Amino acid sequence: MSFESPPIPDLDSAAIAGARERQDRLTKPAGSLGRLEEMSIALAGMTGRLDPSLAHRVVFTLAADHGVALEGVSAYPREVTAQMVLNFLHGGAAINVLARLFNARVVVADLGVDADLSAHPQLHQLKVRRGTSSITRGPAMSEEEAMLAIEHGRRLVADEAGRGLDVVLTGDMGIGNTTASAALICALIDIEPREVVGRGTGVDDEGLERKRAAVRQALEVNRAAAGAGPLETLAALGGFEIAGLAGVIIEAAARRRPVLIDGFISGAAALVASRLAPGTTRFMIASHRSQELGHVAVLRHLGLRPLLDLDLRLGEGTGAVLALPILDAAAAILNQMATFDSAGVAERSIAEKDTPVT
Amino acid sequence: MSFESPPIPDLDSAAIAGARERQDRLTKPAGSLGRLEEMSIALAGMTGRLDPSLAHRVVFTLAADHGVALEGVSAYPREVTAQMVLNFLHGGAAINVLARLFNARVVVADLGVDADLSAHPQLHQLKVRRGTSSITRGPAMSEEEAMLAIEHGRRLVADEAGRGLDVVLTGDMGIGNTTASAALICALIDIEPREVVGRGTGVDDEGLERKRAAVRQALEVNRAAAGAGPLETLAALGGFEIAGLAGVIIEAAARRRPVLIDGFISGAAALVASRLAPGTTRFMIASHRSQELGHVAVLRHLGLRPLLDLDLRLGEGTGAVLALPILDAAAAILNQMATFDSAGVAERSIAEKDTPVT
Numbered sequence A, B: 001m002s003f004e005s006p007p008i009p010d011l012d013s014a015a016i017a018g019a020r021e022r023q024d025r026l027t028k029p030a031g032s033l034g035r036l037e038e039m040s041i042a043l044a045g046m047t048g049r050l051d052p053s054l055a056h057r058v059v060f061t062l063a064a065d066h067g068v069a070l071e072g073v074s075a076y077p078r079e080v081t082a083q084m085v086l087n088f089l090h091g092g093a094a095i096n097v098l099a100r101l102f103n104a105r106v107v108v109a110d111l112g113v114d115a116d117l118s119a120h121p122q123l124h125q126l127k128v129r130r131g132t133s134s135i136t137r138g139p140a141m142s143e144e145e146a147m148l149a150i151e152h153g154r155r156l157v158a159d160e161a162g163r164g165l166d167v168v169l170t171g172d173m174g175i176g177n178t179t180a181s182a183a184l185i186c187a188l189i190d191i192e193p194r195e196v197v198g199r200g201t202g203v204d205d206e207g208l209e210r211k212r213a214a215v216r217q218a219l220e221v222n223r224a225a226a227g228a229g230p231l232e233t234l235a236a237l238g239g240f241e242i243a244g245l246a247g248v249i250i251e252a253a254a255r256r257r258p259v260l261i262d263g264f265i266s267g268a269a270a271l272v273a274s275r276l277a278p279g280t281t282r283f284m285i286a287s288h289r290s291q292e293l294g295h296v297a298v299l300r301h302l303g304l305r306p307l308l309d310l311d312l313r314l315g316e317g318t319g320a321v322l323a324l325p326i327l328d329a330a331a332a333i334l335n336q337m338a339t340f341d342s343a344g345v346a347e348r349s350i351a352e353k354d355t356p357v358t
Helices: A013-023 A034-047 A067-071 A080-090 A094-101 A143-161 A177-189 A205-221 A230-237 A240-254 A264-276 A278-283 A295-302 A318-322 A324-336 B013-023 B034-047 B067-071 B080-090 B094-101 B143-161 B177-189 B205-221 B230-237 B240-254 B264-276 B278-283 B295-302 B318-322 B324-336
Strands: A057-064 A105-112 A123-125 A167-173 A259-261 A284-286 B057-064 B105-112 B123-125 B167-173 B259-261 B284-286
Touching (some): A013 A034, A067 A205, A094 A105, A105 A143, A143 A230, A167 A240, A167 A264, A167 A318, A177 A240, A177 A295, A259 A264, A259 A318, A264 A278, A264 A295, A278 A284, A318 A324, A324 B094, B013 B324, B057 B143, B080 B167, B094 B318, B105 B143, B105 B240, B143 B230, B167 B240, B177 B295, B240 B264, B240 B278, B259 B264, B264 B278, B264 B284, B264 B295, B284 B295, B318 B324
Parallel strands (some): A057 A167, A167 A259, A259 A284, B057 B105, B259 B284
8 A cells, every 4th residue: 555645846946035035135134033034934935925824823633542552651541632632622721722822723633532522513523443553562553544544634734724724733642642653753764762762741760661662562563564665654653643643744735834843743743744745844844842852863854953942742732833923923024124225224244345444 | 339239029939839839730741841831930930920911021122332343343334223223213123023023012222322313202312422432442431321321221111110011121232232242241250252252243254353352352451340340340341231231130120020131232231230139130031042152151150041042143132022922821821721620631640540551
């Protein structure tokens, strides 16, 4: 089985050149706004516009359970996944608070929670199955299931595009998903579990050892699939929400939407997306550097430099939402600042005039 | 002559304890929101409230000229200081754009610009003198002038408090002021010019060498004053806007207002404030890590860890304003999230229950 990617567009080089040129005419020393300038140029390249709208920003918070969670790899019981989905729907979770603050919509989807969740107008019921199988004993899911989860993610983005969608943000919920993500990352970038497996929601030393052992065992048990193509690897070691997020990222990139990648779980999904559809990395923005061990390796591998470093390790999309003001600032600087000409500010430097007064 | 500091209050330990306790009941793993949690606790300590208002936020962008700017230490001609003040008043500068975006007021004050600026409703005319004397030949200003500039800064804060003032942000404009700041920092924390003198607005290699030489000469010429008390050091090596900003910080701290310190120049002012009134550091928040060489040493010395690292080196208060959304997020998390109890989310970890399922 193989995944057929939609075409991923190139960046718009004319828009990039236009944004660069405009940055250099603004009333500030060239380069003095650092990453804001970079981001304004990147946004122009992604969207094809110097003044992209960033008004419609949607966090896709996808939830699912993990078979491996029953093996003592998390500090929280498995029921918390469903409980947190309800918390999202009631607006009481961190992602809700931050999304309200920074004007983002939260799309909550059940890709595979191990509970019968009641219908709710804000809940997308896209359950592939009630939790994956444990990756320590075999593949997490079938390739068909992986494909279905990816398609669900893509469909969510397509639907939101009909409501207005300028920036896509990724988010996750799933007790046990740092374990699955760590296994996936180890398989995809050929790195050792001890460099990737972290404390997740906060396991103690014994829990961490169980988690490392689970990842080692998962890689051993799924060796054949993990060494095959990205879809096989995803099916062997992933999670339904991770597969769904890969779909979200792929569809967003296909539609030229900038994608703010959240933390460790979203990083694993981004890695999967980059293998299934390599051009997607052009549309990725790393929102933050997570506290979770191994996230740095993922970002390095994707060639992404995070915007924020706030010791976050929550997920849900919280880090992605926190980076929105930086995107807003980047776009505003490019479009609202005065130029040297319009403001009557001297542009030439002493060095250029070659007349130091000393 | 000596500066008489107003009393600087202690942090509110009851509010700190209350904020800590509340953080641990919110529906997230303890500590998983990292620096947002820290900031919510810090804001509680400073303001004495778990739900501080952050609505009235004011950037104090103080401008002045520097005698040393005539010695080829900047990439821009000295006239740019006055031109940029006009740009601030017309709303076209980076600080205006960012302040509009993040709902901050900009207070522009002329502490010593070398130009006759016309009256403008948004301009505070507090000129001490038309630019400092060159620090390479003697003291920048008299101690009386330093004291006057400090008082001007304090008065600006007191006046804004009458209009509503919840968060104070520092900003600066002054061609040549990275040179003065570097000299001040060298004298105050006993560090070598080569570790502090950077490219400012972007001098070339020769300019950088001139700048290093100017700082070395300034330290030599002003050796006696630089080794005396903080007021003497400020007068010998500082600038009118730097002295004014020290006053802004001192008055803000005296009034229990959190102060977002901008970059390198503001860092020098914060260092001065910390010597004139040591308790002020309790109310300082480092907004960002500047690209300017030597800023890290200042932050380390003040015991501050910056919130952002975006390769900024513009000043004006731009970095401080960019950190406002993080403060907003910190306060919102503490006050708007559901608790484990209220949301019906399982709080106890597997480790605490001591019943791993494996």
